[in-house]
Amino acid sequence: MATSSSSTTETKTYLLEKYSRAYSAKKENGSSEWQHFTNPILRLILDTKLSPEKAESFRLRIVWTMNGGASSGAAQQDIVLEDLDLLAFSSLNEKADSAPLKGVYRDTTFGLRYLYIPESSENQNVYRRFQVSFSTSAATLQLVDAIRNVCPCKTTEPSPQERRRAAAVPVPSVPRVQPAAPDNVFFTQPMEQPIPRPNPTALVSQLQRMPTMQTLDYAMLAPGSSQALLPSSELDPPFVHYSSPRSIDTLSGPSVYAPSSSDPQPNFPKPSSFPTLPVTSSPPKLASFPESSPPASTADSTLMPPPPPPSNPSAKADSQSLVSALRDATELYDLPHSALARLVGDVVREDGFVRLLENLSSMWAMKALTPA
Numbered sequence: 001m002a003t004s005s006s007s008t009t010e011t012k013t014y015l016l017e018k019y020s021r022a023y024s025a026k027k028e029n030g031s032s033e034w035q036h037f038t039n040p041i042l043r044l045i046l047d048t049k050l051s052p053e054k055a056e057s058f059r060l061r062i063v064w065t066m067n068g069g070a071s072s073g074a075a076q077q078d079i080v081l082e083d084l085d086l087l088a089f090s091s092l093n094e095k096a097d098s099a100p101l102k103g104v105y106r107d108t109t110f111g112l113r114y115l116y117i118p119e120s121s122e123n124q125n126v127y128r129r130f131q132v133s134f135s136t137s138a139a140t141l142q143l144v145d146a147i148r149n150v151c152p153c154k155t156t157e158p159s160p161q162e163r164r165r166a167a168a169v170p171v172p173s174v175p176r177v178q179p180a181a182p183d184n185v186f187f188t189q190p191m192e193q194p195i196p197r198p199n200p201t202a203l204v205s206q207l208q209r210m211p212t213m214q215t216l217d218y219a220m221l222a223p224g225s226s227q228a229l230l231p232s233s234e235l236d237p238p239f240v241h242y243s244s245p246r247s248i249d250t251l252s253g254p255s256v257y258a259p260s261s262s263d264p265q266p267n268f269p270k271p272s273s274f275p276t277l278p279v280t281s282s283p284p285k286l287a288s289f290p291e292s293s294p295p296a297s298t299a300d301s302t303l304m305p306p307p308p309p310p311s312n313p314s315a316k317a318d319s320q321s322l323v324s325a326l327r328d329a330t331e332l333y334d335l336p337h338s339a340l341a342r343l344v345g346d347v348v349r350e351d352g353f354v355r356l357l358e359n360l361s362s363m364w365a366m367k368a369l370t371p372a
Helices: 086-092 137-147 160-168 200-208 296-302 313-328 330-334 337-348 353-369
Strands: 008-025 034-037 041-050 055-066 077-085 101-106 109-115 126-134 153-155
Touching (some): 008 055, 008 137, 077 086, 109 137, 126 137
Antiparallel strands (some): 008 034, 008 041, 055 077
């Protein structure tokens, strides 16, 4: 602050965060193009000169300082973006249609609109605008208080009455959109199909009319030796004992025979007394049956016997020799249960045993339905 005998000079400097300006003519539906400056250093400098009688000068400047840097050795360069004498606009109040100088402020922002005389005329007024941002709202209020006597300033902040009035007005509630609920998806376990179970009474009566294992026709078995069967390591089904039906308990699952002390002890024939079955070098096989033979599940409904196997002279001769050998070996019927079970177990391991059972089932069904 400098003081003389006639006037006093004072300088105030404010650091700015941002400076923006817009130059446009006063036209209907006209638009303004704004320019913005943020760095490196922006300052607002206010120089006032006051005398005891009146204010002599209010000079407002916006200075953009370019720093050359210590490494380059260049000096700082100041670029003046705005330079206004606010006191000079007071003489234009009566000549202009509107106020030639007007300021607005809110929070940390201050804006100024002024009449640009070099481009204005009697028919058209040209205005320019600029806006600055301070670091704090206190700096904004200091500038407003300093220029209030020469520049009318108006705040855009709502007054306390307006705030109370706005608080009293209920804000329309925005309906909250509930998110769409996802489709209900129910996972259910698949229904188990009931397993058809045979009628125990009908099955027992049917089994009682069936021939026992000792009266089966062994002509369907192809000749072969017990050594040619698959070893138990490659195909190891459970050991099943087949015997004549005694009660319904035997149908619940496979059972293994275990001799007890109450069973009669038959006289075992010597191995040399058994007739020698014909042995061939080819692997054992069951007589080939046609693939079109009905399965056991449909044999009862069709009641049709399987078609005769294709004529094979060699297989027929082998079957006849096997039947003759089995008829001569009467000791086979006197085998104990354990020996018979082992023999049946060897037959069960054959690949064609399933087809054999299907054909036997058809034969037994026909025999059961045929009147005695």
